[in-house]
Amino acid sequence: MKIRFKNKKWYLNIIDWKVGILSLLIIFLIFNTLYSFDYGSWIWDGDLSPWQKTIGICVSLSAILGVLSVVLFAVHKNLAYVLGIVNAILFSLFAFSFGLAIEGFTNFFIYIPIMILMWYKTTRIKNNKKQFESFRSNTYSTIFFIFLTFILTIAFYYINPNLNKVAIQIFGKDKVYEYGSNFKYFEIASIINSLITALSIVALTMMVLGFRESWTIWIIKNVFSFIFFGGIGFLNITTLLINVTYMCISIYLYLVTTNKQKLRIAFSNKINFENTLKFLKAKEFYLSLSQQSALNNFDFKTENKILKSLLKEIKKSQFEDNVIFDNYLLDHILALKKYQLSSFIKKIKRDYLVFKYKISLALQNKLNYIFIYTESNNFEAYKNKKNWKKFTKKVVFLSTNKEKSLNEIKNIIKVELNKKTTSNFEKIFKRLFA
Structure with missing residues (x-):
């Protein structure tokens, strides 16, 4: 009662x-x-x-x-x-x-x-x-x-x-x-x-x-x-x-x-909608806009440097309330797995990087959402839940229609921001006495 x-x-x-x-x-x-x-x-x-x-x-x-x-x-x-x-x-x-x-x-x-x-x-x-x-x-x-x-x-x-x-x-x-x-x-x-x-x-x-x-x-x-x-x-x-x-x-x-919930959202590949960026800036999000992109050919030192830089940016973002990532670290990890390597040594090095940065990323705060563009290089990879379930709560596949996609992004973010306004104490007492 x-x-x-x-x-x-x-x-x-x-x-x-x-x-x-x-x-x-x-x-x-x-x-x-x-x-x-x-x-x-x-x-x-x-x-x-x-x-x-x-x-x-x-x-x-x-x-x-x-x-x-x-x-x-x-x-x-x-x-x-x-x-x-x-x-x-x-x-x-x-x-x-x-x-x-x-x-x-x-x-x-x-x-x-x-x-x-x-x-x-x-x-x-x-x-x-x-x-x-x-x-x-x-x-x-x-x-x-x-x-x-x-x-x-x-x-x-x-x-x-x-x-x-x-x-x-x-x-x-x-x-x-x-x-x-x-x-x-x-x-x-x-x-x-x-x-x-x-x-x-x-x-x-x-x-x-x-x-x-x-x-x-x-x-x-x-x-x-x-x-x-x-x-x-x-x-x-x-x-x-x-x-x-x-x-x-x-x-x-x-x-x-x-209770210290932070809204953390990522976009697969670059954020390619200008209106999306304007909306996110208006909501005072910390925008982590990566300049790094996946390489055409595997090079261990270069890949490690890129991944290390992206991980460091994720760690820095811990001190912000609401964060948006584009070209997220997980995209680079998934891209690494696509390399067709003939050299056994290169395969070992590639697998080491994938394992190392998967562990490192799993220790960071879990994302609320990853938005997937249809033109994303990892579109098919994100269809497999095993590839993302340890790193984000949900994955949203966006429509090819820009206006429809923007509205979907806006609605999701507004709902999540409203959730943050209620503390655990309020939730507990509301359940008891509502």
């Missing part, structure tokens, strides 16, 4: 609360920094040792910085790296103290290097919005990340005890628990602890690369963290509260990032 309200616009105000909710979370975490739920006292009161006070402050401050860095990663801001690095350092101290040496070493020697490396890598594409490039998950990346999680979990299961011994030697027995001595259920806790670390590395890698699916991995990781710190490993109320906070933020940001 659906609940009906007289004023159906009430839910729109909920969207304006997100800044307030984030502020409340930050205030709660600041309070958590000053008051220890585990020891039941303010940080300056009680019989806490200086080391316990330091650890309490570190884990709470890391939570505050972690929340801010996660939010900034969601909107692709470079400041996220700075906050993320400081967060990793502070949480490491907490991890070492509670016998979770692998968490500490992972933060120092994996998280921080990953963030520094990705900071450099993802800022190579310069843009005036100070954002970094992102990727779309596909079959290849999904298989890779699942395999990576499995391998890392097994590796950490055996590495954890030995790393903990190193932490004891560095910090001393009075400051670090012996591995597993504080676990309620040793075997299952060890497995979950290893899985949490593996999921954290995979989620972080996906997040800094810009994979939207990273929020799903963070949610799964937070569930296992809740189980571990809820008593399977040991009970730590502060960490439990922090993981609940992270879980809420991950779910929220998943909804936010899925």
